[in-house]
Amino acid sequence: MTSTTTQSVTLVAATVGTGLMAGLYFAFDVSVMPGLGRGDDHTYVTAMRNINTAIDNGLFGLVFLGVFVATGLAAVQQQRGGRADAARWGWLAFALYGLSLIVTAAVNIPLNNRLAKAGPDLAVARAGFGSRWNTGNLVRTVACTAALAALGRALTLHGRGSAVAGRV
Secondary structure (H helix, E strand, O other), X not given: OOHHHHHHHHHHHHHHHHHHHHHHHHHHHHHXXXXXXXXXXXXXXXXXXHHHHHHOOHXXXXXXXXXXXXXXXXXXXXXXXXXXXXXXXXXXXXHHHHHHHHHHHHHHHHHHHHHHHOOOOHHHHHHOOHHHHHHHHHHHHHHHHHHHHHHHHHHHHHHHHHHHHHHO
16 A cells, blocks of 8 residues: 555544544434433433443444544654645544543543442432533533544545645
């Protein structure tokens, strides 16, 4: 693979992965959590426990962490390839996606773990979970969506650089 092709593949992979993560978080914001919110405490807590168990799998982990690696690699490749404008957008995407990882580690995962260990009073478990988890998820959604937009801009600039280089 040529250097430009490798750069393109990495940038596209980062973009697609970021889109998948933004879409996952968005789906929780607009459907999963509002839907669960309409149920009773048992349904809410049981469903969230099951979701948290199901999502803890290799494919999700690969995308979740792989996006961060791919986005950083894409930014480095753009920088080394002389596409400073595309690299700046890549670094912005890297920082924004990094923010989503920090929120996940600092807010959502600890709340998930606490919910998993909660005692029999499910109303108390739910009350200490939902609002904070939803706020954290909204931050992840916004950060990932902004990262996706930044990667879209990086792709556009990368493509323009490739078109110009191809004409030389």
